[in-house]
Amino acid sequence: MRLILRRIVGQCGFEVLEAGDGRAALDLLGGLDTVPQLALVDWNMPNMDGLEFVAAAREDARLRDMTLVMVTTESEQSQIVRALAAGAHEYVIKPFTAEAMIDKLALLGLVPTGANT
Amino acid sequence: MSLSASDFAFVAGLVRRESAIVLAPGKEYLVEARLLPVARQAGAGSVADYLGTLQRRPDPAAHRSVVDALTTNETSWFRDREPFSALTDVVVPHLVGTRAAARSVRVWSAACSSGQEPYSLAITLQQALPAGWRYQIHATDISTEMIKRASAGEFSQVEVNRGLPVQLLVNHFTRSGTGWKVAPALRENVTFQQLNLTAPLPALASFDVIFLRNVLIYFDVETKRSVLRNICKLLRPDGWLFLGAAETTIGVDEGFERVAVGRTSAYRPRATVPAGTLGKG
Numbered sequence: 001m002r003l004i005l006r007r008i009v010g011q012c013g014f015e016v017l018e019a020g021d022g023r024a025a026l027d028l029l030g031g032l033d034t035v036p037q038l039a040l041v042d043w044n045m046p047n048m049d050g051l052e053f054v055a056a057a058r059e060d061a062r063l064r065d066m067t068l069v070m071v072t073t074e075s076e077q078s079q080i081v082r083a084l085a086a087g088a089h090e091y092v093i094k095p096f097t098a099e100a101m102i103d104k105l106a107l108l109g110l111v112p113t114g115a116n117t
Numbered sequence: 118m119s120l121s122a123s124d125f126a127f128v129a130g131l132v133r134r135e136s137a138i139v140l141a142p143g144k145e146y147l148v149e150a151r152l153l154p155v156a157r158q159a160g161a162g163s164v165a166d167y168l169g170t171l172q173r174r175p176d177p178a179a180h181r182s183v184v185d186a187l188t189t190n191e192t193s194w195f196r197d198r199e200p201f202s203a204l205t206d207v208v209v210p211h212l213v214g215t216r217a218a219a220r221s222v223r224v225w226s227a228a229c230s231s232g233q234e235p236y237s238l239a240i241t242l243q244q245a246l247p248a249g250w251r252y253q254i255h256a257t258d259i260s261t262e263m264i265k266r267a268s269a270g271e272f273s274q275v276e277v278n279r280g281l282p283v284q285l286l287v288n289h290f291t292r293s294g295t296g297w298k299v300a301p302a303l304r305e306n307v308t309f310q311q312l313n314l315t316a317p318l319p320a321l322a323s324f325d326v327i328f329l330r331n332v333l334i335y336f337d338v339e340t341k342r343s344v345l346r347n348i349c350k351l352l353r354p355d356g357w358l359f360l361g362a363a364e365t366t367i368g369v370d371e372g373f374e375r376v377a378v379g380r381t382s383a384y385r386p387r388a389t390v391p392a393g394t395l396g397k398g
Contacts, residue, residue: 077287077291092278107282113198
């Protein structure tokens with residue numbers, strides 16, 4: 001999945017960093033000089049899951065401008081609402097197509113509208 | 118006119134080799150509809166002519182156009198964005214002024230396909246209209262299959278990922294099996310009807326707004342003209358017509374004038390009757 005996402009956002013011109021879980025992602029972010037524009041976050045991960053990561057990222061003023069997108073098989077309405085309440089900006093439910101991911105990035109203003117057509 | 122079995126097999130084989138997407142028999146309608154603009158652009162008289170030439174003289178660029186037409190044109194929510202923003206920012210505020218007596222807005226989605234457009238329109242109006250206003254979206258398509266699908270209001274996970282902000286998904290849809298179903302509060306404002314735009318149109322109450330997007334590209338200029346003439350009879354004299362980004366009435370039907378609406382364009386009948394006299398039209 002990370003490979004697929006890397007390829008899709010890579011095509012849109014993003015440089016991509018990866019972390020295996022929420023804890024590792026926070027550690028990685030802590031060591032960066034520049035905060036990424038976008039985090040694509042799975043829900044189900046060991047150590048710190050995606051929801052906890054989103055909540056933690058929202059607490060951190062340094063990460064305020066980072067757009068948070070959940071990319072997950074969790075598709076219950078109540079789960080989506082929880083993720084939004086925790087601070088996720090968008091939510092992509094697996095399975096998705098590359099076009100769907102690019103559409104979402106366009107919605108968020110991270111790639112030009114119509115980048116897809 | 119429908120596709121011959123050998124033409125269909127040729128296209129299905131090509132698409133499968135190039136994209137791994139399988140076009141099962143029964144998708145002839147889809148192939149025909151998607152390839153018509155491609156065939157016209159290539160100067161062919163029909164899809165059959167176009168495919169005939171392509172089978173006699175293979176052309177990698179044309180092969181790619183065929184594959185693209187059949188694989189990347191998936192309908193998305195709020196397609197092209199701007200027409201929907203224009204409704205919210207310009208058209209609805211205007212109608213709230215001119216339709217104050219009726220407090221009601223009627224919109225026609227004239228080629229609704231699998232339903233993303235009419236439901237996107239319903240969401241837009243639901244959000245943009247003041248409390249106490251009603252709206253009706255009338256959605257039509259030439260395909261009874263599409264009308265059946267759109268009317269059911271059920272969408273797969275893949276479909277709801279395309280261009281629908283997740284906040285709107287959780288507000289206006291409920292989970293249904295492995296997909297999502299349009300919520301009753303939205304669904305009850307949308308009516309569906311099978312309708313061929315190139316045949317004489319049935320009697321319909323007139324509309325404040327008509328979405329006729331990415332339809333005219335399928336027609337020759339004579340057909341475009343007759344479709345626009347028919348449509349115009351159902352558009353209120355102070356209404357708005359929205360076409361696809363690559364379409365225009367200019368040079369086809371001088372009965373419309375192009376106006377800027379937000380960051381896009383719409384078409385309005387010429388000789389607009391002064392606003393305010395049509396509130397109950």
